[in-house]
Amino acid sequence: MPMAVTLAHYLVVGALLFALGLVTVATRRNAVGVLMGVELILNGANVNFVAFQRYAGGGVGGYVFALFVIVLAAAEAAVGLAIVLALFQTSKSIDVRQADLLRE
């Protein structure tokens, strides 16, 4: 018999996405890669919002929140890419290890 998809499955997927995103952010040297990691983290959270709304029920708050997060992720990606562009212009590199201007 086919196994029923429960809330736990969704949460595991969300957690996996989050963990993978976190690892990507923490380990990628490429700034664009870091931004992609951030997208993964946000989407891990989005899976949770939608899953909880589906199983806990009551209203559409979780869906709306997921939509907001998607919009926010787009804006964040725009800003992030602009920063990466500026970073590249100043240091001819998008390696985050090289960009240590915040140290001082």
Added chain:
Amino acid sequence: MEHPVAVTQASLLWLIPALPLAGFAVNALLGVRLQKAFGKWIVHTVAIASVAASFAVALVFLSEMLGLDAGHRHLQETLWNLFTAGRLSVDLAFALDPLSMTLVLVITGIGSLIHLFSVGYMAEDPAYWRFFCYLNLFVFAMLLLVMGDNFAVMFFGWEGVGLASYLLIAFWYSDPEKAKAGMKAFVVNRIGDFGFLLGMLLLFWALGGAWAPRPGIRAVEYQPASELRPLDPAIGAADADALAPRVAGVKVGPTLSFRELRDELTVEETGVKERLLHTTLFGMPVLALSAILLFVGAMGKSAQLPLYVWLPDAMAGPTPVSALIHAATMVTAGVYMVARLSFLFALSPSAMGWVALVGALSAAFAASIGFFQYDIKKVLAYSTISQLGFMFVGVGVGSYWAGTYHLVTHAFFKATLFLAAGSVILGCHHEQDMRRMGGLAKHMPLTRYTYLVACIAIAGFPVANGFYSKDEILFRAFTSDHLALFGVPTPWLGPAIYALGIVTAVGTSFYMFRSYFMTFTGSYRGGAHPHEHNEDPHAATAAPHGPLSASVHASDGAAHAAEGEHGGPGASPHESPWTVTSVLVVLAAGSVLTLLLGLPALWTGSAPAFERWLEPVVAQVTFRQAGEGTEWLFQLLGVAAAAGGLAAAWALYRGGQSEVPARLKARFAAAWTVVYNKYYVDELYALAVVRPVVRLSALLFWVDAHLIDGLVNLVGALGRWASLLSDLIDRFFVDWAVNAVAWLFRAAGRSLRRVQTGHIQTYLYGALGGALVVVLLNFLIR
């Protein structure tokens, strides 16, 4: 005088002293510039105009006073309140009564003339403005002294004239001898002033002080002390007045005002007189004590024994100063003070006897020194002391009008003598030694005749004023049997003083005519050797000046002698300019004309004008009755004394030819040397007073240099050591702690800055680690 003084309020009295003050201020502040910009004329114009204007104002008040009847001649003006304490209220107030009016006229009148004289005398002095400025200051202070309505104002003036006198004696201050003479005058006067102050305060104490009521001074009860509110700051002059009880219209209580004091003492109902007569201090009657202490002040100011030593040295000042301050006005301040306080002195026979005795002794003593002096100004100085002695005899025996009259006559003839001497000094090119003069009669006729008139006046011939005052004084001395000494009645004292006085009169006549004959007769000896004179074989040995006695012989004007238009010392003498001679003529005329004020009752049938003029002001003392014959006899004796002195001087000194003086001197060389050296009084003072004081100050200096300075240095060293220690602590302890804190923070900062790598992923690890810890803790703590 059994009723209170009737006061007539007057306004603008203050103008009289204020005008010379204004003159002083102008010359003091602007004099040096005015003199440079416009010349000397503007300086003396300001000075003379201010004194002359003051004289004119005084004349206006004289006419106002003459319009009042005798009982109301007390003009008064209160400017403002000086201070108030309890019942005592002291005002800056001026009063003019016949006595002070007389003095004001003498000061401003003769003062103006002497200012005029100074124009010629000081013409060559570069510090011309300074001279006139001091002179005006003196006139101001003297007017304050005379016009002051109370002890406080009088004391301001009393100290002010002392200051002016000091400044003028030491006018040529670059000469140390003259500066020393000024200091001597000042110090000796201070001793007298201390007596004056003590007498004043003692009298004030005896009257009850400001607050504490003394039992006895009362006809009505004093208000209890608790009602006086002495600490009330709002208390004013009117309150003080209200607190003092009034008896018979007289304010009773402590006072410094002459008028109030006189009212209290003369109006019997107040009981103040009885109280004072019976108050004793350490067994001594307080009245006599305070009167004698006040007289000590007079002894200093008026150069009486034993405080006379400053006056001969004061001749170091310019001659007009000697004439104005040290003959006509300031030195008579003591006489004025005794006459002003006559109501006080008249109550105490002991004080009267003391005053008269000191006066008589000073008169005789100073006259004897005058015999052998060669410096013309020194002769006049000793003569001044002697004449002041006569004045004190007058006010001492209680003939206050005669003493004051002698003050006036003396002011005229002694000013004449001094100014004539000044003219002679000018004419002889600043020579003061009479041995270098002689024969000036034909060179300086005006000076000669005025000097002669003044000599006649001082000697006591009835054709000039001196006779009238001196004769009255001596006659009153003879007829006084009310004197006492230290509480013991001494009816013989009056006649004894008379005997001393008449002998002194012979001496006065002798030394004055001696100076006249030496100066004006014979042949001129200036430029020749001074030792050729018939009287001087031992001069060189006879002048050992003590180390501390100023020797100011023949030094007047040394600062500007023998220069300018005057020739050398060999040039012939010449008559002085008109500013000098005209003043001499006016003063000599005054010396004659003032005799009209004192024509004796014996001749005219009525009391002398001056006696009637002063009658409402001074205390009346009763003298022993003497017949008309006696009075005639005494007048004859007076003339005989003058004639005797004249005859002796004529025989010994006329023409400078007689050999007798030299022989007499050789015969009595020892006595001559003692008298010539002024009885070695200066040396005695040096030995008895000055040297111990110098020793004491040397001792004190040693104490200061060794003990005090040692202590101070020790304290200084201790302070240094303490600061060294403090420095060490500061450097090695405090600084170390401060630096340690700084190091600590630097080290912390250094290690912490490693955290800030700038790598975004490092920060992320930190955040993750933190989150992990929170999660783990969440498990652990639960």
